[in-house]
Amino acid sequence: MPVTIVLGGQWGDEGKGKITDALAATADIVVRPNGSTNAGHTVVTDEGVFKLHVIPSGILYPHCTCIIGAGVAVSPPDFLREIESLRERHPRLGQLYVSDRAHVIMPYHPLLDLYEERRRGAAGIGTTLRGNGPAFTDKIARRGIRIADLLPGSEHSLRHKLEMLLPEKNTLFIHLYGESPLDLDQLFEQARTWGEALAPYVIAAEVFVQDALDAGKSVIIEAAQGTMLDPDYGTYPYVTSSSPTAAGACQGAGVAPTQVDRIVGVFKAYTTRVGAGPFPTELTDETGQLIRERGREYGTTTGRPRRVGWFDAVAARYSARHNGMTEAALTKLDMLDPLPEVRIGVGYRIDNQEVSAPPAQVERYAAVEPVYEVLPGWQCDTSQVTSFDDLPPEAQRYVTRIEELIGVPITMIGVGPARHQILWRPAGALT
């Protein structure tokens, strides 16, 4: 059954947008299963650079139907702005739908995100301040507002739900954070207006996807974030609030695990993360600075500088296994072009003992000493290379060594941001 999952193998920003866009050239449907506008996926076409936040990366193909799944938290004004600005720049978009079961990022969610980050001070998570965490908190606490609740005809129940939940939010605003309360009438009116604007996009997405699969259509599930930001398997509590894994992708898109036949893990040729939290192979020296500047490693959503480090094969192998990846894409290889040597973190040593997987406790990370393997650099431009065999031997060795370490064939290699800058390798060395 033709379902492909594209997901992040590291801490996000691996180039999922670019890989999804490449695969979507021949797909019927692309579904976003998780996250919110905290994501920023970049697609570069001849028409320019497109930064997508909640809209799936297939949207730039008129043949592609894009769906925001039940597992996403949607900010209606951000969604409406995003589609409007895409329409202005790109008149030939695919069809776009939103699940009636998706949760809504309400006006109090970004405020709660901000106030809670301020309260945590130096212990802050470094969130994107999009209200993602508070929206998923409300979902799990069974007091969330869903897209269906905003639609015309639901006014009575919507008002009742807001009457029930607003006193709790306002108590926090006033008594915990020392901020102003929100007004019920204004909130209700705002939500009702959003419902009117969203109505043309809303469908029972999981039914639509299953009908499409029955009709033989091909589906890509484009997850947001990365496995090491997963609330269960990532560097908790420095994680996001919905699951970016293959299992989370199935859940959020309304697809069964048995319907998936391809799981593509996207990895950057080095590692980055935005926000706080453990990062064993982080580089705080000039090499890190060089990669950050060359790779323009600044957040797509927030513009924050991304932290940069060597490829962490311990986290990557953990992520490859956990997600059952059938293949991997390695992006931004070209960013390492000038380096005289490249390193791969092949082990974690904690208290003089090597461990084979990331520790559960964030405090244990402080004791991690990465074990590195040093490989020669290639020191030449790879951005114009068009096949794997034409890469310098040192770059080929770097790719195949990562492939061995993660245990998954690398079938796509990124050597630049443009659509044509992918080296396709029908079978990685492991197959």
Ligand code: GDP
């Ligand atoms: P995503 O969140 O995983 O979709 O990744 P982002 O879009 O946030 O960040 C990836 C950045 O790397 C974007 O600016 C892409 O245009 C860029 N990019 C993706 N693949 C490559 C590549 O192979 N080489 C180069 N130089 N840039 C790439």
Ligand code: IMO
């Ligand atoms: P894409 O899909 C990288 C990070 C934030 C922060 C943590 C929690 O573009 O790869 P949140 O706002 O989710 O509560 O923040 O997660 N984060 C991302 N980092 N790429 C992303 O998305 C991210 N989405 C959230 O920086 O550390």
Ligand code: MG
């Ligand atoms: Mg991103």
